[in-house]
Amino acid sequence: MNDRPAWMLLLVSGLLNAQAPPPKDVNLAAELEDLLNTPITVASTKAMTLRESPGIITVFNRDEIVASGARDLLDVLRLVPGFEIGTDTQGVTSVFVRGIWGHEGKVLIRVDGQEANELRYACLYLGNSFLTETIQRIEIIRGPGSATYGGFAELAVVNIVTRGADELKGASGSVSLGRNPDDWSHQTLSASYGDTAGDFKFSLAAMGSRGIRSNHDFVSWDGAGTTTVIPMNRDTGYQNDANVNLGIQGKGLGFRFIEDRYATFDYQSSTYARMEFNHRYAELSYAWKVADGFTLTPKVNYKLSQPWFYPSLEASNDKQVTRLTGEVQGIWDASKELNIVFGALSFKDEGKAKGAGQVWSNGSDTISYTTKALYAQALWNLPIVNVTLGGRYEDHSAAGSAFVPRFGLTKVMGKFHAKLLVARAFRTPVIENLEGGPIHPEKTTAYEVEAGYQLTPQMILTVNGFNLKIEDPIVYANTSLTGSYANLPQTGSQGLEATLAVRGGWGYLNLTGAYYQAKDNQVPDYAVPQNDRTLLGAPRLKFTAYANFILTSSFSLAPSVVHTGSRYFYDQAHPVQPGQQEARTILNLFGNYRFQALKLLASLGVSNLTDEKLYYAGGYLSAPSPNPAQGREITFRLGYNF
Numbered sequence: 001m002n003d004r005p006a007w008m009l010l011l012v013s014g015l016l017n018a019q020a021p022p023p024k025d026v027n028l029a030a031e032l033e034d035l036l037n038t039p040i041t042v043a044s045t046k047a048m049t050l051r052e053s054p055g056i057i058t059v060f061n062r063d064e065i066v067a068s069g070a071r072d073l074l075d076v077l078r079l080v081p082g083f084e085i086g087t088d089t090q091g092v093t094s095v096f097v098r099g100i101w102g103h104e105g106k107v108l109i110r111v112d113g114q115e116a117n118e119l120r121y122a123c124l125y126l127g128n129s130f131l132t133e134t135i136q137r138i139e140i141i142r143g144p145g146s147a148t149y150g151g152f153a154e155l156a157v158v159n160i161v162t163r164g165a166d167e168l169k170g171a172s173g174s175v176s177l178g179r180n181p182d183d184w185s186h187q188t189l190s191a192s193y194g195d196t197a198g199d200f201k202f203s204l205a206a207m208g209s210r211g212i213r214s215n216h217d218f219v220s221w222d223g224a225g226t227t228t229v230i231p232m233n234r235d236t237g238y239q240n241d242a243n244v245n246l247g248i249q250g251k252g253l254g255f256r257f258i259e260d261r262y263a264t265f266d267y268q269s270s271t272y273a274r275m276e277f278n279h280r281y282a283e284l285s286y287a288w289k290v291a292d293g294f295t296l297t298p299k300v301n302y303k304l305s306q307p308w309f310y311p312s313l314e315a316s317n318d319k320q321v322t323r324l325t326g327e328v329q330g331i332w333d334a335s336k337e338l339n340i341v342f343g344a345l346s347f348k349d350e351g352k353a354k355g356a357g358q359v360w361s362n363g364s365d366t367i368s369y370t371t372k373a374l375y376a377q378a379l380w381n382l383p384i385v386n387v388t389l390g391g392r393y394e395d396h397s398a399a400g401s402a403f404v405p406r407f408g409l410t411k412v413m414g415k416f417h418a419k420l421l422v423a424r425a426f427r428t429p430v431i432e433n434l435e436g437g438p439i440h441p442e443k444t445t446a447y448e449v450e451a452g453y454q455l456t457p458q459m460i461l462t463v464n465g466f467n468l469k470i471e472d473p474i475v476y477a478n479t480s481l482t483g484s485y486a487n488l489p490q491t492g493s494q495g496l497e498a499t500l501a502v503r504g505g506w507g508y509l510n511l512t513g514a515y516y517q518a519k520d521n522q523v524p525d526y527a528v529p530q531n532d533r534t535l536l537g538a539p540r541l542k543f544t545a546y547a548n549f550i551l552t553s554s555f556s557l558a559p560s561v562v563h564t565g566s567r568y569f570y571d572q573a574h575p576v577q578p579g580q581q582e583a584r585t586i587l588n589l590f591g592n593y594r595f596q597a598l599k600l601l602a603s604l605g606v607s608n609l610t611d612e613k614l615y616y617a618g619g620y621l622s623a624p625s626p627n628p629a630q631g632r633e634i635t636f637r638l639g640y641n642f
Contacts, residue, residue, distance in 0.1 A: 032458050032503040035059075042139035042159040044388070045148065045331065045341045046379055051417040054379075054388040054408035056448055056464050056497070058140040062163070064508075065132050067548040067558040069590035069605045069635060071176065071186065071209075073109075073130035073138075073158070078562050078586075079544050081497040081514035082142050083156075085126065086537045087616045087627040090266040090275060090308070091213075093127040096538040097142070097155040098468060099493040099516040101526065101619025105427045105474070108145065108152040111160045112247060112256055114281040117152050118307035119321035119349060120432045125277050125307075128211040128239035129262050133174050133190035133639075136163045142497070143466065144425030144446045147392045147406035150373065151428030154444050155468070162245055165201035168194030174639035178211075181611070183233050185633050186211035200250030206243070213237040216613055216628035219572060220268060227572045232628055236267045254285040254299075268624045271310060278306040293333035301325040301347075318354040321431055323347050341390075342376040351431045361435045369431065370397045377406070386410045394426070394441075398434055402426040402441040415454035419464075422447055429474055429485070436484025442473045458504045467494040467519070475523055476620070489522035493535065507556060509547040516540055525621040528568045529577055536578065537617035541565030548592075558590045558605070569617035571625040581626070584614045590635075603637040 039047035043055030050057055058080050070076045077083045077095060084096045086103070094103035105122030108115065109130070117124060138160055145153035163172070171193050178186040190207035214232040230236050240263045248255040258281040266275040285299035306320040327345035334340055350368040353359055360367040377390030388408035395401040404424035411418050425444040433439060445468075452462035472487035495516030502509045517533040517540060518526075528534045546560035563585045568578040590605030608614075608631055615626035 032454070032460060032501065035501070035503060036454075036460070040139050042157060043141050043145070043148075044379060045377065046339045048379075049412075051412050051452060052386060052410050054386075054410055054419065054421060055145070056142040056419070056421070056450055056466070058142060058499075060138045060140075062136050062167075064546075064548070065135060065138070066601070066603070066639070067556060067590065067592055068546055068560055069558065069588060069603065069607060069637075070132050071178075071188065071211075071635070072126070072128055072132060073160070074126040074128075075607075076132065076138060077126070077140075077158070079510075079512075079546050079560065080140055080142070081499065081512040081542065081544070082495075082516070083140075084538055084542060084564060085616045085629075086619045087623060088123070088618065089268060089622075089624055090271075091264055091268050091627070092123070092125050093616060093627060094124045095126065096535075096619060098466060098495060098514075099518060099535045099538045099540065100155060100468065100470070100491065101535075101537065102155050103619065104433075104476075105152050105430065106154045107156045107158065108149055109158045109160070110149075111258065111281075112162055112245065114256065114258055114283065114301070115152060115303070116160075116260075116279070118277060118279070119303065119305035119323055119430055120307050120319060120351070122152055122427075122430045122433075123307065125262060125264075127213065127264075128186065128209055129241050129277075130160065131188060131190070131207055131209055131241060131243070133176070133188065133207050134162045134192055134205040134245065135160055136167050137161045142464075143421065143448050144404075144406075144423045144444055146404045146425035146444075147375065147390050147423060148377065150392065151371075151394060151402075151426055151441065154425045154427040154442070154470075162203070162205060162247075163192060163194065164203045164247060164249075165194035165196055168192055168203055168641070170195065170641060172639070172641040174637060176635060176637040178607075178633050178635040180212075180215040180233065180631050180633045182215045183212065185215070185630060186635075198250070200248060202248045203246070205245045208240075208242045210238065210240045213239060213630065214628040215631040218267060218628055219625055230267050236265050236272075239264045252287040252289070254283070254287070256281065256283045258282075266310070271313070273310050273312050276306070276309045276311065278304075278309065280304040295331045296328060297331075298328045299326075301327070314355065316355045316358065319351060319358065320354065321349055321351045323349050337381045339379040340376070341378075342374075344372075344374050346370065346372045349431060360431075367431065369399075369434070371395065371428065384411070394428065396428050396441070398438065399429050400440045402428065402443065404443070417450075417452045419448070419450040421449070427474060433474055433485045436486070439474060439485055439487050440472065442470055442487065444468060444470045459500070459502045461498070461500050463496065463498045465494075465496050468492045469520065473523060475525055476622070488525075491521045491523045491526055491535075492519040493517065494519045505550070507547065507549045510545070512542075512544045514542045526619070531568065534568060535619070536568055536570075536621065537619040537623070539565040539567045539583075541583075554594045554596065556592045558592060560588045562586045562588075564614075567617050569615075569626050570621065570623070581615055581617065584612050585610075586612055586614060599641045601637075601639045603635070603639075605635055607633045607635065 141157040145157040176188040188209035192205040194203035325347035329343035373394040375392040391405040450464035469492040548558040611632040614629040
């Protein structure tokens with residue numbers, strides 16, 4: 001098994017070298033220069049290129065997402081260096097970033113500007129959620145973003161942009177079906193429409209999906225020696241999602257409405273019942289052009305979050321949180337070289353315990369906290385270097401205040417570029433974190449460097465290093481406390497990441513590698529006793545290869561390989577000292593055929609071709625046994641107007 005990455009990369013390399021050049025009029029893949037010059041805003045607010053942007057950035061465009069066969073955000077994040085999937089309680093799947101468990105409020109997901117983290121614990125929930133069918137682009141900051149985005153952007157930001165009127169230009173739709181060796185593994189339907197009416201652009205998308213986790217079994221463990229084998233290919237393993245997204249924009253006005261209903265089955269606790277994460281987002285904004293180069297944008301945002309909800313137990317278990325936010329942001333191009341962004345906001349989180357007899361820690365069925373924030377950032381393009389300087393101050397009515405500065409130097413010199421980034425970041429506690437007693441924000445100090453060189457007109461190599469130190473991490477600490485949230489001393493990681501990107505008229509190839517090791521970890525719940533360089537649940541090594549080779553003007557072949565090193569976990573066989581899952585290699589292969597005249601794209605492929613038994617491990621001591629990932633899955637997809 002350990003020699004698989006070598007022969008798989010040789011296979012990919014052979015395919016690359018064997019390609020006959022496509023017809024001259026074929027332009028199905030962006031050239032490297034187009035990619036490097038694509039404007040992005042996730043790290044800077046003002047549009048900048050990938051090499052200039054003051055962040056360690058990964059971007060996936062729609063062509064890459066569709067060609068790869070990725071059905072949801074989980075599939076995409078597995079291709080990102082430094083990211084890996086893990087498991088939480090009650091069957092929820094989430095993410096590690098650079099070895100650190102990022103599930104609770106350390107990684108921000110934004111969908112069309114809306115914060116998608118749930119508001120009781122600030123958690124993420126992956127697996128048949130955040131479906132890719134309507135996504136235009138995914139921008140990922142592999143590093144802190146709190147100075148710009150606030151208290152959920154401590155380790156990373158995942159910014160999802162869906163298809164708007166400019167991309168749709170009419171109707172679009174798709175159907176996707178998947179089958180593993182034992183059963184239908186997923187069924188997804190989507191429909192979108194976007195157009196222009198006078199001065200306004202609008203888009204409307206709706207989709208629904210039903211999936212199951214795996215064709216392998218989950219072996220539960222109660223910590224006292226009792227085990228239960230639960231098949232994941234049945235109703236206990238389902239993950240369903242339904243989503244509606246409406247966007248309207250024109251004459252400075254912007255409106256967004258999203259309704260998302262995600263359901264899964266809690267098979268890891270004594271509840272054994274359907275569990276839902278229901279969310280509603282609404283935002284109204286107006287971009288007021290005060291003068292040339294100066295815009296003020298007031299906005300109002302409403303969010304309803306009903307996570308960890310059991311419909312069958314509604315009478316005793318129904319808590320929801322609403323957040324109402326008011327914000328004013330200014331963008332000022334003070335000169336050709338200087339751009340300044342500043343803003344102020346205030347929001348109120350209100351928790352409601354709707355179940356019979358339910359109360360919060362204050363003895364009432366309602367509880368609320370307020371947060372106020374000020375932020376500013378300057379981008380100064382000097383002849384010798386581009387300078388980013390900014391910061392954010394937030395004050396939480398119960399947790400106290402946090403100030404996080406940000407500093408960056410970036411420079412592009414012909415084929416070479418370099419970045420030096422230093423930032424503080426924070427994670428503000430949310431309602432459930434405060435139920436066990438007072439805690440304050442955890443704070444991260446991040447040092448990052450990146451260097452890149454364009455080896456040929458079609459090839460660029462980028463290498464980056466990082467050092468993360470988290471002080472006062474907010475941890476649900478069973479070992480050292482009494483089972484409530486508290487601030488523990490510190491944790492952290494350091495490591496290297498690299499990407500080799502090759503692009504041309506023949507298609508593209510991306511090779512990535514990532515390595516981390518634990519640094520000054522003083523959180524017992526994250527520790528691996530037999531290996532102090534590793535954090536629980538997260539493999540220290542990861543390599544990926546993903547490509548799309550254009551074989552004809554209509555047909556392309558997209559292989560991908562994800563190789564992860566060994567990881568440590570607790571389960572029924574290792575209750576005292578964690579066991580070790582050996583390295584795993586997942587191979588995927590998708591073919592895509594475009595019916596040009598009919599505006600149809602048909603895809604057929606196989607995920608996990610060799611049916612590897614991959615298990616996602618928990619990132620902390622009291623996490624349940626590892627979750628089984630999907631085995632071999634054959635997928636067919638048909639999309640219109642893509």
